[in-house]
Amino acid sequence: MTDPARAALAVPAPPPVAQRYFPDEDGRGALARRYADWLAGPGVQRGLIGPREVPRLWERHLLNCAAVAELLGSIDRIVDVGAGAGLPGIPLAITCPALRVDLVEPLQRRVGFLEDVLADLSVVGRFRVIRGRAEDPAVRAVVGGAPVIVARAVASLDRLVRWTLPLLGSGGRLLALKGDRAASEVAALSSATRRRIGAVDVVSCGRELTVPTQVVIVTSRGGR
Numbered sequence: 001m002t003d004p005a006r007a008a009l010a011v012p013a014p015p016p017v018a019q020r021y022f023p024d025e026d027g028r029g030a031l032a033r034r035y036a037d038w039l040a041g042p043g044v045q046r047g048l049i050g051p052r053e054v055p056r057l058w059e060r061h062l063l064n065c066a067a068v069a070e071l072l073g074s075i076d077r078i079v080d081v082g083a084g085a086g087l088p089g090i091p092l093a094i095t096c097p098a099l100r101v102d103l104v105e106p107l108q109r110r111v112g113f114l115e116d117v118l119a120d121l122s123v124v125g126r127f128r129v130i131r132g133r134a135e136d137p138a139v140r141a142v143v144g145g146a147p148v149i150v151a152r153a154v155a156s157l158d159r160l161v162r163w164t165l166p167l168l169g170s171g172g173r174l175l176a177l178k179g180d181r182a183a184s185e186v187a188a189l190s191s192a193t194r195r196r197i198g199a200v201d202v203v204s205c206g207r208e209l210t211v212p213t214q215v216v217i218v219t220s221r222g223g224r
């Protein structure tokens with residue numbers, strides 16, 4: 001097993017605000033730091049994350065993703081479509097210890113990384129790693145009926161909605177982490193896509209972070 005602590009690139013210390021999402025008292029802080037080591041070490045070495053991301057791992061990646069927990073309410077299961085190195089699914093699972101997470105990812109190299117990380121963090125039982133594309137019928141058979149899908153940096157909002165609507169249960173929500181492009185991507189939704197969905201909202205999560213997370217919430221029909 002790779003030792004991520006032997007990372008080639010030094011991971012910065014977490015900022016004080018990290019305690020809000022990854023407190024040290026109950027072990028979530030240690031899990032988050034270990035995951036940060038994985039991203040900065042094997043994640044960079046295996047080409048899943050750029051070396052220039054390492055100095056801003058906490059603010060731009062772990063915390064930015066964990067902040068979306070404020071939108072989950074009492075939901076106990078999410079699907080992360082296009083998980084890549086595990087973002088946003090793994091930080092959300094660390095922040096919300098009761099959450100079960102399906103990580104959907106088509107590329108074997110990334111699937112292998114996810115499996116290595118989950119084994120090392122000893123959280124395998126709360127996760128399923130599903131190799132495939134969101135639009136594959138085989139993926140739908142496994143994760144369909146999801147109450148919440150999360151996705152970051154996977155595709156345009158219009159395409160993401162088309163891929164993920166069939167995976168959502170009635171009234172389910174797609175939470176698309178979109179950054180500065182949130183409003184323009186909502187404006188660019190095609191009329192065909194708009195007709196298929198219930199509601200679209202843009203919200204800001206983690207207002208105490210240096211860069212709050214802009215999330216587009218797309219509610220499937222049957223929701224509000």
Ligand SMILES: C[S@@+](CC[C@H](N)C(=O)[O-])C[C@H]1O[C@@H](n2cnc3c(N)ncnc32)[C@H](O)[C@@H]1O
Nearest residue numbers: 081082083084087105106107133134152153154
């Ligand atoms: C730019 S990466 C982002 C990874 C991660 N979400 C993040 O924010 O760091 C996009 C990921 O989406 C995956 N992907 C692309 N098309 C997909 C599809 N149709 N279904 C599921 N995943 C897909 C890619 O393999 C890749 O891992």
